[in-house]
Amino acid sequence: MSRRETLSRNLEQVRERIRSTCAEAGRPVEEVELVVVTKFFPTEDVELLIDLGVRAVGESRDQEATVKLASFSRRDQLKVHFVGRVQSNKASSIARYADVVHSLDRPKLVRALDRGAEAAGRSLDVLIQVSLDDDDSRGGARSADVPPLAEQVHASDHLRLRGVMAVAPSGADPDESFRRLRSVAHGIRASHPEATWISAGMSADLEAAVRNGATHLRVGSAILGSRPPLG
Numbered sequence: 001m002s003r004r005e006t007l008s009r010n011l012e013q014v015r016e017r018i019r020s021t022c023a024e025a026g027r028p029v030e031e032v033e034l035v036v037v038t039k040f041f042p043t044e045d046v047e048l049l050i051d052l053g054v055r056a057v058g059e060s061r062d063q064e065a066t067v068k069l070a071s072f073s074r075r076d077q078l079k080v081h082f083v084g085r086v087q088s089n090k091a092s093s094i095a096r097y098a099d100v101v102h103s104l105d106r107p108k109l110v111r112a113l114d115r116g117a118e119a120a121g122r123s124l125d126v127l128i129q130v131s132l133d134d135d136d137s138r139g140g141a142r143s144a145d146v147p148p149l150a151e152q153v154h155a156s157d158h159l160r161l162r163g164v165m166a167v168a169p170s171g172a173d174p175d176e177s178f179r180r181l182r183s184v185a186h187g188i189r190a191s192h193p194e195a196t197w198i199s200a201g202m203s204a205d206l207e208a209a210v211r212n213g214a215t216h217l218r219v220g221s222a223i224l225g226s227r228p229p230l231g
């Protein structure tokens, strides 16, 4: 099977999982956007994904994303979502190419991304990453810190607060985790009605995310295959 056929088959399987879960949950499928996480995979795969109708990709490492996008001729056909941890010294680089940053989780990044976006003459859509078990060592703001962070993003000049993001803690029931995320999202929406996005769900738990109101799914390995080990 060619790479194109493999990607096409995998993409269709994921789209079918989204469609059937939306149907069961009584949600219109248009409410859920698929972001294909292409980290570790080459530009050629991104090209094939565009041919297959993908319009949003996720990257999680600044250096890799910078190199991949620099040589990329069809950049204007894609929205680039930065989904990985943001080191503050990389914020200005990320602000140059990302359309959406999913992983803002501390005040320092508000200033760094805002300045980076200003320098690049752009504005960025931003999600606040929430730590669902309040263990912030793996990234994500503790839920009590989310409202003040949302205020700061709202008050910035070049960042648009769009909503929240989370990764389900390993070992936890994903439905329970994403239900928690949805309640954090509703809390923010009370004072920021424009913050309607909920980024939740990956290859293994996208159904639980769809059932609990996700608007953006970040799916990598179910489409592209397993990634080489980190290192």
Ligand SMILES: *Cc1c(COP(=O)(O)O)cnc(C)c1O
Residues within 6 Å of the ligand: 037, 039, 060, 083, 084, 167, 202, 203, 204, 218, 219, 220, 221, 222
């Ligand atoms: C890699 C990554 C994903 C995709 O994970 P898969 O299990 O391969 O679907 C989603 N979200 C984040 C934050 C990631 O780093």
